[in-house]
Amino acid sequence: MSEKKATRAAYGEAILELAAENDKIVVLDADLSHATMTLKFSETYPDRFFNCGIAECNMIDIAAGMSTMGFIPFASTFAIFGTGRAYEMVRNSVAYPHFNVKLAMTHAGITVGEDGGSHQSIEDMALMRVIPGMTVICPCDANETKKAVRAAAEIDGPVYLRLARAASHVFEEDMPFEVGKANVLRDGTDGVIFAIGLMVKPALDAAAALAEEGKNIAVVNVHTLKPLDEETVLAYANKCGKVMTIEEHSIIGGLGDAVASTLVGNGCFGFRKVGINDVFGQSGTANDVLDEYGLSDAKILAQVKDFFG
Amino acid sequence: MDIKELKEVCRQVRIDIVNEVTDAKSGHPGGSLSAVEMMVALFYTQMRVDPKDPKNPDRDRFVLSKGHAAPCYYAVLAEKGFFPKEELKHLRQLHAILQGHPDCKKIPGVDAATGSLGQGISIATGMALGAKASGKDIKVYTIVGDGEMQEGLVWEASMAAAHYKLDNFTVLVDNNGLQIDGANDDVMSLGDIPAKFRAFGFHVIELSDGNDLEAVIDALNAPTEPGKPKCIVAHTVKGKGVSYMEGNFNWHGKAPNEEQRQQALKELEA
Numbered sequence: 001m002s003e004k005k006a007t008r009a010a011y012g013e014a015i016l017e018l019a020a021e022n023d024k025i026v027v028l029d030a031d032l033s034h035a036t037m038t039l040k041f042s043e044t045y046p047d048r049f050f051n052c053g054i055a056e057c058n059m060i061d062i063a064a065g066m067s068t069m070g071f072i073p074f075a076s077t078f079a080i081f082g083t084g085r086a087y088e089m090v091r092n093s094v095a096y097p098h099f100n101v102k103l104a105m106t107h108a109g110i111t112v113g114e115d116g117g118s119h120q121s122i123e124d125m126a127l128m129r130v131i132p133g134m135t136v137i138c139p140c141d142a143n144e145t146k147k148a149v150r151a152a153a154e155i156d157g158p159v160y161l162r163l164a165r166a167a168s169h170v171f172e173e174d175m176p177f178e179v180g181k182a183n184v185l186r187d188g189t190d191g192v193i194f195a196i197g198l199m200v201k202p203a204l205d206a207a208a209a210l211a212e213e214g215k216n217i218a219v220v221n222v223h224t225l226k227p228l229d230e231e232t233v234l235a236y237a238n239k240c241g242k243v244m245t246i247e248e249h250s251i252i253g254g255l256g257d258a259v260a261s262t263l264v265g266n267g268c269f270g271f272r273k274v275g276i277n278d279v280f281g282q283s284g285t286a287n288d289v290l291d292e293y294g295l296s297d298a299k300i301l302a303q304v305k306d307f308f309g
Numbered sequence: 310m311d312i313k314e315l316k317e318v319c320r321q322v323r324i325d326i327v328n329e330v331t332d333a334k335s336g337h338p339g340g341s342l343s344a345v346e347m348m349v350a351l352f353y354t355q356m357r358v359d360p361k362d363p364k365n366p367d368r369d370r371f372v373l374s375k376g377h378a379a380p381c382y383y384a385v386l387a388e389k390g391f392f393p394k395e396e397l398k399h400l401r402q403l404h405a406i407l408q409g410h411p412d413c414k415k416i417p418g419v420d421a422a423t424g425s426l427g428q429g430i431s432i433a434t435g436m437a438l439g440a441k442a443s444g445k446d447i448k449v450y451t452i453v454g455d456g457e458m459q460e461g462l463v464w465e466a467s468m469a470a471a472h473y474k475l476d477n478f479t480v481l482v483d484n485n486g487l488q489i490d491g492a493n494d495d496v497m498s499l500g501d502i503p504a505k506f507r508a509f510g511f512h513v514i515e516l517s518d519g520n521d522l523e524a525v526i527d528a529l530n531a532p533t534e535p536g537k538p539k540c541i542v543a544h545t546v547k548g549k550g551v552s553y554m555e556g557n558f559n560w561h562g563k564a565p566n567e568e569q570r571q572q573a574l575k576e577l578e579a
Contacts, residue, residue: 026442050438050473058431058465065435068420069443070366088425089462093432097413097422 004167007198008106010142011163012037014149015074015104019045025153026066028052028075030059035165036076036106056081060089060101067099072153075101079108079121079162083128095131095158102152103128104161108138109248110276110293111166111198113286120281120289126253128160129226135179136226138162140200141170144223147177155179162197164248166286169201175221182229184236188218191242191270191308194233196222196255199246199274202297206304217308225255230262237263242270244307248295251275272307274300310353316522318388319349323550324577325384325397331570333401336409339560341381343485343520343545344452348373348385350525351450351481360390363417369447370436372421374429375454375483376410377562382419383407391418427460429453430480434466437478437538452481456488459497464509467538471510474536479529480511482540484519485547487558503542511540519543550577 019025019041026048033039033051042049050066052059056077063073075082082105083090094101110120128136135155139145145163152159175183185200186207195203200221207217218236222229237243243263245256256273263269276293283289290296294303310318322345330336352358356369373382380400387394392406399405406415410424420436423429433451440447453463470478482502490496499505503513512534516524519541528541547561548554551573565573 047442052469053465053472055465055469057462058434058469061428061431061462061466062435062438062469064421065372065432065437066439066442067435068370068432069436069439069447071439071442089428089431092422092425093428 002170002172005142005170006165006167007139007142007145007163008037008165010145011104011106011149011161012040014146015041016044018150018153019048022072022153024070024072026050026071026073028059028063028073030054030056030077030081032077038076056086057089060086061093063101064093064099067101073101074104076104076106078119079105079124080119083124083160084121087127091131095134098133098157100156102159102161104149104163106163107165108162109164109197110281110289111164111248111286113166113289114283116283117280122250122276122281123253125162125225125249125255129253129258133157134226135159135224136162137179137224138197139223140197140221141168143170144175144177148223151177151179164198168198177223180224180227180229182232183221183223184218184232185221186219188216189240190215190217191244192218192220192236192240193244193246193304194220194222194255194259195246196225198248199295202300203246205297206301209301210304210308213309215308217304222255225258228258228262233259233262234266237269238267242308244272244274244304246274246300249275251277274303312523315349315353318353319345319522320577322349322381322384322388324574325387326380327551327565327570327573327577329380329384329397329400330564331567332398334564335401336380336564337377337562338380338565339487339547339554339558340375340454340483340485341378342549342551342554343547344378344381344483345549346520346522346525347452347481347483347543348381350522350529352385352389354526355529356448356450358418360418363391367445367447370420370433370449372429372433372436372451373411373423374433374451375426375457376424376429378452379409379411382411386418392416426454426457427462431462431466434470434475434478437470437475438473440477441473441475448477448479450479450481452483455482455484455486455493455499455502456496458499458502467506467509467511470538475538476533476536478538480538480540482542483545484542485545487547487561489558489561491558506540506542510537512537513540513542516541516543519545520549552576
């Protein structure tokens with residue numbers, strides 16, 4: 001098995017690689033470069049790195065201004081601040097004029113762990129998804145993150161990249177990555193799991209466990225929450241009948257709701273949303289917090305068995 | 310243009326503002342009229358912009374941070390020829406390019422989307438930083454309202470402008486002393502505005518009369534201190550040029566009726 005690696009770490013590497021090829025790439029941070037992993041970029045390209053201090057709202061608007069001067073700014077901080085505190089700057093200064101700003105926010109979800117509920121963003125995908133013209137991507141591992149960063153730079157418009165703090169599984173397979181095109185990682189006929197981000201791996205493991213019991217559960221990696229690959233969602237829901245969504249995010253406004261909206265009126269399906277059940281997180285190790293809120297490998301397996309078994 | 314012709318432009322812009330807001334039956338005349346000399350001075354004596362090539366990447370940039378003064382901005386842009394003056398009649402109407410607040414997607418000559426207070430000065434800071442980073446000699450200007458400075462973001466941006474030594478950046482404060490709920494000092498005192506900007510690291514010029522066109526031009530022409538952003542704190546009169554609006558906060562966000570329009574035009578055309 002390969003070494004675990006955090007998606008934020010892959011982001012730090014990806015912007016370095018990208019910067020070497022494209023001199024329009026600049027990076028902004030809000031005094032968290034050691035955590036968002038933009039530090040190496042700041043050391044390698046000091047003239048293309050702009051620390052905005054502990055002022056996330058200003059960072060977003062500075063990024064908006066720089067984008068109008070022909071740059072492709074990647075603005076990074078924790079997801080809770082970048083999408084929460086600076087929400088209206090993202091909405092009015094970046095998205096409303098459709099400026100070419102990339103919001104690469106780390107420490108999303110509850111795998112932030114020890115820092116606790118104040119720092120665990122469970123609503124960021126909902127906040128970003130509701131903004132017209134915003135692309136929302138949450139990669140499932142380090143390799144997908146690198147592809148996502150590259151793809152984000154090629155989009156002419158705002159992109160939200162949701163990245164995690166915790167080191168996580170790295171898939172060995174070379175998976176294709178196309179924005180807005182979900183990846184079917186495991187085919188099946190008895191049910192389908194749509195998963196996003198760090199929940200893709202436990203979804204696959206649970207499906208593998210059910211295969212031993214004779215149930216063929218499909219697993220689809222929905223790395224792009226917006227625009228949602230409605231074609232694949234509908235095709236697999238129709239083919240499999242029973243649908244589960246798994247996300248490290250509130251069950252309100254995220255992947256579960258996006259899939260549900262797509263399915264409503266298009267058939268009759270068994271449906272279950274797995275995610276954070278409209279509560280705030282708390283301190284603990286990432287694994288302990290995942291388990292507490294029903295998203296550990298074991299709890300996900302139990303949900304999958306209960307629903308599809 | 311000589312100063313006499315520029316003053317005539319100011320007069321015409323004021324007439325346009327009154328007509329725009331009356332036709333639209335809504336909008337913000339008070340803070341539009343106070344900013345006329347600053348905006349005319351910028352677009353007619355300072356900024357390198359070409360109405361025929363509004364997206365030229367080397368142009369100077371202007372951000373109207375107090376986005377509700379859009380009627381003034383639009384009148385100046387129309388007078389300059391960025392779009393036909395006919396558009397002014399359709400301000401705030403469905404499918405019109407002239408939105409209630411500046412929208413760079415729709416309006417030629419507009420460089421940012423503003424109206425949510427505090428954000429324009431921050432976007433402009435990013436533009437000035439971008440100009441520096443690209444090594445281009447591009448000047449960036451923004452007009453902020455005094456009430457707007459109650460937004461913390463104004464000070465986040467000011468800190469960054471000084472930190473990054475943006476001497477290609479000029480902030481003009483339309484200090485008319487009034488905001489929608491009343492006098493600044495009754496709503497939330499701003500204290501010593503020039504001292505605040507000085508403390509943040511700006512080169513500050515205070516203008517006792519920001520509606521004196523020649524004084525505004527002189528302040529804009531005054532040499533910049535290397536490594537410092539410039540701030541011109543201009544004491545202005547809200548509603549300037551229309552007697553019944555002058556110094557009255559009730560004209561912050563209210564349109565004149567037909568009778569009031571005629572009275573305003575009579576005064577401006579006298």
